[in-house]
Amino acid sequence: MQAGNRQRRHPPERSNMRKLKYYVATTIDGFISHEDGSWDGFVAEGDHVQDFLDSYSWFSTVLMGRKTYQVALDMEVTNPYPMLEQYVFSHSLTESPDENVTLVRDDMLETVKDLKSQEGKPIWLCGGGGLATQIFNAGLIDEIILKLNPVVFGKGIPMFHADIPTTSLKLKDQKIYDNGVILLFYDVLSK
Secondary structure, eight states, rough: OOOOOOOOOOOOTTTTTEEEEEEEEEESSSEEOOOSSBBBTTOSSSHHHHHHHGGGGGSEEEEHHHHHHHHHHHTTOOSSOOTSSSEEEEHHHHHSSSSEEEOOOOOOHHHHHHHHHHSSOOOOEOHHHHHHHHHHHOOOOOOEEEOOOOOOOOSSEESSSOOOOOOOOEEEEEOOOTTSSSEEEEEEEOO
16 A cells, blocks of 8 residues: 555544653754764754753653663663653563663553553653654554754654655644744644
């Protein structure tokens, strides 16, 4: 089936279903990091940094792919978001390096569906692109929040790793910072 012909699937509408928000920093050309996982070139100072730290309070749960979690592990941090319930999705890790981080090796989409069905604050998908692609293609992302950095990488790790269906988004809010960073809030629309 060609990518343009795929239908976007959405979970059934339930009033108590938590929202899942893909909140990620990107370049103008859609990369979330360089090919080696580094972020050199992203704006590291300014009001957007404190706003990002304040945004942790929006969520009760964070989802990470293994490569995203690896960034913390490389800094010898095993519990990167102690204020949140943390899930790492990986086929390569055999056990979680921290008792506060739940490792999900199988039934990844079922785990996400289960988390969304629970009561509580929204769920933050902080990366990476491979995990985001799987969750997006399953129709489980409700909102995309982009922290758009005024830089172009040319190549790197994209915010989505594979074919995704053409999906309309609705801009619901934005914030422009003096340093050129733009925060964009999009609702993912159903087909």
